[in-house]
Amino acid sequence: MPHTNELVLLPNHGWDERILICRNGELVQTFIVVTQRYVVLVDTGINPATAQQMVDYARPALDARRVLLVINTHADYDHAWGNQLFADPDAPFPAPILGSRRCADRLRMREEGPLLEELQRTEPTIFGHVRLTPPTLWFDDEVCIDGGDLTLHLIPTPGHTDDHLSIYIPEIATLLAGDAAELPYPAARTTAGLPAMRASLATLAALNARTVLYCHAPVDAGPQLLHDNLAYFNALERACRAFLEKSPGAELPTDDAALIRLIGCDYADVTPHSSLWREVNAHYRTTGHAEQLRMMITWLQAQD
Ligand SMILES: [Zn+2]
Numbered sequence: 001m002p003h004t005n006e007l008v009l010l011p012n013h014g015w016d017e018r019i020l021i022c023r024n025g026e027l028v029q030t031f032i033v034v035t036q037r038y039v040v041l042v043d044t045g046i047n048p049a050t051a052q053q054m055v056d057y058a059r060p061a062l063d064a065r066r067v068l069l070v071i072n073t074h075a076d077y078d079h080a081w082g083n084q085l086f087a088d089p090d091a092p093f094p095a096p097i098l099g100s101r102r103c104a105d106r107l108r109m110r111e112e113g114p115l116l117e118e119l120q121r122t123e124p125t126i127f128g129h130v131r132l133t134p135p136t137l138w139f140d141d142e143v144c145i146d147g148g149d150l151t152l153h154l155i156p157t158p159g160h161t162d163d164h165l166s167i168y169i170p171e172i173a174t175l176l177a178g179d180a181a182e183l184p185y186p187a188a189r190t191t192a193g194l195p196a197m198r199a200s201l202a203t204l205a206a207l208n209a210r211t212v213l214y215c216h217a218p219v220d221a222g223p224q225l226l227h228d229n230l231a232y233f234n235a236l237e238r239a240c241r242a243f244l245e246k247s248p249g250a251e252l253p254t255d256d257a258a259l260i261r262l263i264g265c266d267y268a269d270v271t272p273h274s275s276l277w278r279e280v281n282a283h284y285r286t287t288g289h290a291e292q293l294r295m296m297i298t299w300l301q302a303q304d
Contacts, residue, residue: 003027003046003119003126007053013219015211016172018150020057021219024050028078029215031176033169034061035147041070042167042176043215044082044097047130051082055093069145071154072099072135073178074164075106077115079215083107083133098143099135100156102163107134157204159197160186166200168207175209181225183217184271184280185232187288191298194233201230218276232270233292239265240296252297256290263293 004025015021020032024045031042032054039061044051055068062068072080080103086095106112110132119127145152150171157166157180167176179186180200188194204212205226212223243250243263253259260266267285271277 003123005047005049005126007045007050007057009057010219015213015219016169016174018172019174019176019213021213022050022054022057024078029213029219030054030079031213032058032061033147033150033152033167033176034058034066035145035150035152037066037148038069038145039066040145040147040152041068041095043073043079043178044070044085046078046081047126048082048085049126051085052092054082055085068093068095070095070097071152071165071167072097072103073166073176073215074161075099075103075112075134076161076179077112077119079179080107081116081127081130081132083135084131087133087136088131096137097133097135098137098139098145098154100163100165101138101140102158103165104134104138106161106163107132155203157200159188159193159200161189162193162196164200166204168209173208173210175204175207175212175223177204177212177214177226179215180204181212181214181217181229183214183221183225184267184277184284185229185292187292188295191295191302194292194295194299198230198233201226201233205230228272233296235270236265236292236296237300239263239270240293240300244297244300252294256287259290259293260286263297265293 007022007024010021010023018034022030030045033040039058041054070086083097086093087097143154150169153168154165157164160179166178166180188197267289
């Protein structure tokens with residue numbers, strides 16, 4: 001997917017007016033939360049140019065009464081690569097960047113360094129100026145930001161990545177899930193991440209938020225997507241358990257389609273039957289789905 005510097009502000013579909021949603025092409029959504037005390041940017045996009053546009057959209061709210069704050073949901077490139085705009089020595093908009101300790105480590109240790117170098121080579125106009133910049137305020141547990149009218153609860157939700165956090169705003173029963181939930185499903189990257197991710201999904205579903213907004217799902221997806229994501233992984237677990245019972249010790253094929261056939265768990269069998277779910281990128285129906293099945297098998301085998 002080619003990247004773009006363009007960031008558009010989405011029209012409000014009924015969520016609280018103090019939340020602004022920015023969309024960067026087909027890639028990702030970032031958020032601006034305007035409270036009495038703070039203007040909070042949730043994620044900084046793919047580069048300084050996208051972060052700059054977030055500041056531009058936030059500017060009308062940035063008067064003398066409000067302080068700018070930045071949050072990283074996690075260190076992935078589509079969420080934290082605009083950080084330098086706020087934390088460089090010559091940053092044009094100095095502001096604290098909050099994130100988990102692990103998020104800070106990922107950026108400080110340049111875990112995404114090879115990806116950055118590759119993207120700087122292939123898409124220099126987009127990524128040429130990116131410098132990996134870690135959060136400047138990091139923490140291990142839940143953190144609350146008292147904005148006066150709205151409170152932002154930063155809740156650790158590891159799984160998709162181990163540094164992930166989501167944001168719950170109780171006054172308006174609104175959850176910014178980040179990548180803890182996605183259409184069609186959040187992908188665990190490691191076997192250990194799989195149970196962590198399902199536990200995080202359950203934590204978020206139990207909040208019973210009225211409005212749930214995601215970084216990678218339509219703005220109208222609603223709270224149901226949390227339950228659909230949980231159901232997807234529950235269905236994978238059922239299929240993998242049945243398979244292991246029937247064929248313990250079976251060798252798993254390396255071919256994705258063959259693996260999906262062998263376990264008997266098609267993407268279409270374990271996701272809702274609507275066009276939204278049918279029209280996702282083919283990766284999610286094939287390779288991505290097979291990856292989650294492989295991790296589920298490995299996880300179940302480690303349980304015995
Ligand atoms: Zn993402």
